Amino acid sequence: MTLLFKSYSSSENDEKKKKKKRKSIILNSNVGFLVVVLLIVFLSSLLPICVLGEKRRQKEQQKNLRFGPNGEFKILQVADMHFADGKSTPCLDVLSSQVKGCSDLNTSAFIHRMILAEKPHLVVFTGDNIFGFDSTDAAKSLDAAFEPAISLNIPWTAVLGNHDQEGTLSREGVMKHIVGLKNSLSQLNPLDAEFIDGFGNYNLEVGGVPGSSFENKSVLNLYFLDSGDYSTVPSIPGYGWIKASQQFWFQRTSTKLRREYENKPQRQKGAAPGLAYFHIPLPEFASFDSSNFTGVKQEGISSASVNSGFFTTMVEAGDVKVVFTGHDHVNDFCGELTGIHLCYAGGFGYHAYGKAGWARRARVVVATLEKLEKGGWGGVKSIKTWKRLDDKHLTAIDSQALWIKRSSGKAS
Numbered sequence: 001m002t003l004l005f006k007s008y009s010s011s012e013n014d015e016k017k018k019k020k021k022r023k024s025i026i027l028n029s030n031v032g033f034l035v036v037v038l039l040i041v042f043l044s045s046l047l048p049i050c051v052l053g054e055k056r057r058q059k060e061q062q063k064n065l066r067f068g069p070n071g072e073f074k075i076l077q078v079a080d081m082h083f084a085d086g087k088s089t090p091c092l093d094v095l096s097s098q099v100k101g102c103s104d105l106n107t108s109a110f111i112h113r114m115i116l117a118e119k120p121h122l123v124v125f126t127g128d129n130i131f132g133f134d135s136t137d138a139a140k141s142l143d144a145a146f147e148p149a150i151s152l153n154i155p156w157t158a159v160l161g162n163h164d165q166e167g168t169l170s171r172e173g174v175m176k177h178i179v180g181l182k183n184s185l186s187q188l189n190p191l192d193a194e195f196i197d198g199f200g201n202y203n204l205e206v207g208g209v210p211g212s213s214f215e216n217k218s219v220l221n222l223y224f225l226d227s228g229d230y231s232t233v234p235s236i237p238g239y240g241w242i243k244a245s246q247q248f249w250f251q252r253t254s255t256k257l258r259r260e261y262e263n264k265p266q267r268q269k270g271a272a273p274g275l276a277y278f279h280i281p282l283p284e285f286a287s288f289d290s291s292n293f294t295g296v297k298q299e300g301i302s303s304a305s306v307n308s309g310f311f312t313t314m315v316e317a318g319d320v321k322v323v324f325t326g327h328d329h330v331n332d333f334c335g336e337l338t339g340i341h342l343c344y345a346g347g348f349g350y351h352a353y354g355k356a357g358w359a360r361r362a363r364v365v366v367a368t369l370e371k372l373e374k375g376g377w378g379g380v381k382s383i384k385t386w387k388r389l390d391d392k393h394l395t396a397i398d399s400q401a402l403w404i405k406r407s408s409g410k411a412s
Contacts, residue, residue, distance in 0.1 A: 064155055065122065065185070066207040066215070071369035071377050073206055073220060076120040077277070078362055079326025079345035080127070081107050082163065082352035083145035084134035093354040104144070106350040107360075110390045111148035114362050117394050122185075122204075123149045126326040127161025127227075127279030130174075131351060138167035142177050150182045157185045157222075159200045161279040161327065162229035162239060171229070175199040186224075190249055197243040198226030203253050208369065209377045213265065219272050219379045220367050221257050221319065223250060227280040231304070239280050241304035247313045254317040271319035273380050273403060275365070280304065281325045284311045285342050288335035294400045295333030295344070295387075298355065302328050314340060321383060321403040324363065330355050332363075332387060334400060341402045346387060359389035370405065381405050 067073045083089075083104050091102035115123065125146070135141040149156040158178050165171035178186050178200075187202035204222040208214025228240020258271040286301040314320040315338050322334075322341040329347030336342075346361040347354045354360065365385045370378035386399040 065204055067209045067219070067367075067369055067377070068121065069209060071209060071371065073367045074118060074120045074122075075275075075365045076114055076118055076123045076362060077324055077345045077365065078111060078114075078123060078125045078348050079279075080161070080329055080347050080352045081125070081129050081145050081349035082131040083107060083129060083141050083349060084131050084351055085136055085141065086144055089134060089351050091350040092352060093356050094350065095356050102350060104349075104351055106390075107348065108144070108148055110348065110350075110360060110362070112152070113390075113394060114388060115148060115152050115154055117388070118364055120154065120364070122222075123154055123156040124222075124224075124277050124324070125156065125158035126277050126324060126345060127159050128163045128326065128349075128352070129158055129161065129178075130167065131163050132166030132168075133163070134351070135167040138169040138174060139177055141167065142174065143181070146178075146181055146184070153183060155183055155185055157204065157224060159186075159224050159278055160198075160226055160229075165229065172199050175226075190253075193245075193249050196245045196249050198228060198246060200224060200226045201246050201249060203257075205257070206367075208379075212377045214369075214377060214379065217261065217266055218257065219261075219369065221254075221272055221274040223253070223274055223276040223320065225250070225276065225278040227278040227325075228304075236304075236306055238305040239302065241280070241306060241308040242278065242310040243308065247308070247310055250310075251313060251317060254319050258319060268379060271317075273321045273367070273383065274319040275383075276314065276320050276323045278323075278325060280327050281344070282311050282323070282342065283307045284337055285325075285335075285344075287337050288333065288342075293333040293335035294398050295346075296331065297333050298330040298358075299328050301331075311337075311340070322365070322385075324365070329353055330358060332361060332398075334385065334398075334402065336402075343385065343402075359391050359395075361387045361389050363387050365402075379405070 086104045089104040094102055129145050130141040164174045175188055178184055179188050185204055188199055189196055189201050202224050205218030206220040208219050225242055225246055227242055230240055231238055261268050261272045281301055281303050283303045320340055322343060324343050326345050329352055331344045332346030334341050334343040345363040348360055348362055363385060367380050367383045370381035372378050383403040384401045386396050389395045
């Protein structure tokens with residue numbers, strides 16, 4: 001009996017230990033689960049704070065984007081630099097007399113000259129900033145490509161073309177590098193967008209003259225979009241296009257900006273004018289001929305082979321007055337269609353295809369505010385543009401008005 005009792009007691013103790021161990025495991029599991037849940041809740045609570053903090057940082061960066069005391073805001077557009085490895089990268093399509101010693105450094109020198117001559121408030125690089133295939137180190141090429149704007153301490157921004165990602169950095173990696181450079185106002189993507197195609201869809205707001213009643217109201221809105229590189233749909237050949245998710249973001253942003261412009265202080269009728277910048281031209285660029293544009297058309301329109309409807313989306317929104325693109329280097333025309341001007345910049349870079357004897361060029365855009373009767377400045381009254389050639393005198397050509405506000409208060 002004693003032995004049986006001892007055996008029973010031992011078995012009972014073992015069972016008690018097992019139950020205690022199971023309870024401990026369950027308790028520890030519950031505690032661990034609770035810790036994980038609390039950690040997720042804590043991190044989730046931080047996310048809006050991080051987003052708001054990043055938005056505040058971006059707003060701080062944009063504070064310098066204001067009209068000057070003369071009521072003007074000037075933008076320099078640089079299209080298709082095709083920068084690679086600097087001094088060792090040869091020029092393409094130049095006169096035989098220009099070949100010797102010609103390299104990426106000629107592109108850098110041109111940017112320096114343009115910034116010093118025009119003194120823009122903002123430089124916009126509209127894609128194919130580097131030519132990835134010929135770049136041995138994409139990060140170094142990007143640093144060198146944007147160096148003129150950085151060293152001259154000018155705010156600048158960029159979108160991607162179809163060649164930027166063909167080197168040692170992915171498309172996302174290229175845009176992240178651009179965002180992190182000094183004086184860059186570029187953004188990877190909207191912080192409040194749950195999903196959006198591409199990298200580099202964002203907007204910048206330009207405030208009125210400091211000290212004026214429009215100082216803290218955006219009177220000019222700038223939209224930047226990633227027009228893609230190449231089609232990822234097997235049945236659709238050719239270049240990429242602006243996707244539905246990007247158009248939804250644009251519509252939502254345009255609506256928000258319109259409401260802000262129409263609200264206090266200084267209630268306005270309608271929307272503030274907008275400018276859109278991206279790399280690949282829309283199919284609608286093919287709507288023009290020499291009778292209805294200013295500039296030259298020396299090659300076909302290399303748009304996507306499908307029409308994603310972004311032009312119609314902009315027409316419906318009603319605020320975009322001009323679209324600026326690159327991509328087709330020896331086209332530099334501007335034409336108006338359904339109230340929106342569609343403009344090429346013309347090829348800028350020397351390591352990009354061009355036309356020997358046809359000077360590299362850049363596009364300048366100036367928005368001018370309305371001068372009020374009692375002094376001070378109102379909203380944007382007009383938008384005009386011209387191009388400058390990389391010649392001895394930086395010759396200005398093809399000056400034209402793109403948009404003029406009607407006296408009735410409605411915009412043309």
